[in-house]
Amino acid sequence: MERIVIGVGNRDRGDDAAGIAVAERVTGTISHVVPTGAMDLYELWTAHDSVVIIDAMRSDAAVGTVRRFDVSATPPPAETFASTHACGPAAGIEIARALGRLPTSIEVIGIEVGDLAVGSAMSEPVEAAVDDLAAELSDA
DSSP states (O other): OOEEEEEOSOTTSGGGGHHHHHHHHOOSSOEEEOOSOGGGHHHHTTTOSEEEEEEEEOSSSOTTOEEEEEOSSSOOOTTTTOOSSSSOHHHHHHHHHHTTOOOSEEEEEEEEOOOOOTTOOOOHHHHHHHHHHHHHHHHO
């Protein structure tokens, strides 16, 4: 099954760069791209059967916590993946679902974030989660 890893985020907003950092560190035969906008997600996965989307999330979990959501049949929790853009990944996924353009397998992986200030660096807990997740996806 052809798989693509898509990192979503903003490099200039501290922990929000987590998804992008994972996608850039994945190695091996897995494709990876970093979209410029969440609305473009369904265009990116057209040729892929399996999609993994990594993004920053906000919930009650500790910073650096990783959560996984199989969104093949049910929507991701939009409030957890609220975007700093007009339309985040959750909305992009649901648009693709409505258009009948979801891949066979689609997983959203969220990394709990803390500091999203412009110009800040990723925090140590998020950096550790990025390293672990990138290694795991590279081995898969």
